[in-house]
Amino acid sequence: MKIILTNEVPNLGAPGDVVEVKDGYGRNYLLPQGFAIGWTKGAEKQVETIKRARAGREIRDLGHANEVKGKLEGLKVTLSARAGQGGRLFGSVTATEIADAVKAAGGPVLDKRKIELSGPIKTTGGYQVQIKLHSDVTAKFNLNVVAAK
Template structure:
């Protein structure tokens, strides 16, 4: 089955890539999740639009990725959320909240899908968050989750 990726899929490709996958994988996972669209001649024209949008968001090259890594690793990211007794949060911290906290701390704009959390953040404390900036560059910063007053 020939498809066009609309989102980044680990081990498969980036948005705008035209790839060949097994029928079941495409039909049962990639298409329903919205990670891909079926390849047609008309859809292939949309690839340019997808690639232009990706270029605006994406880290341009290895040097730019290292520059962003330097910004992130020198950053102190704090997130104040409501917590109950014992430091347990009401809900958990989402990648979108982390991206917003990085932006408000003066950091670069990140793609929430590139964040890598070791496990769900459900209590107060310090957490190590990794961001895959480039296939060869991963930045790590500390997220401090504190109780909102």
């Protein structure tokens, strides 16, 4: 079965890639989960749009990854979340919220799937967040979670 990936799938490809997979894997997993669309001549035209969107948020090379790492490590990121007594959060902080907080603090646009958390963030305080920018470059920055007023 020939499909076009719409999301990054580990060990298969990146968004916009046209890949050949077994029928069951495509029909029962990739298509229902929204990770891919069926390949047609019309859908082939959408590949360029998907690739352009990916290029906007992708780290181009090792030099660009080091540049982004420098920006991130000098950034002070504060995230406001609803909390109860004792600093315990209602829920937990997600990678999407962290990516949005970095952007709001003046940092670069990050892919939420590249953010690595050591565990769930469920209390207020300071945390070390790690993000894999490139196969050779990993950046660490401090995240301060505060209670929303």
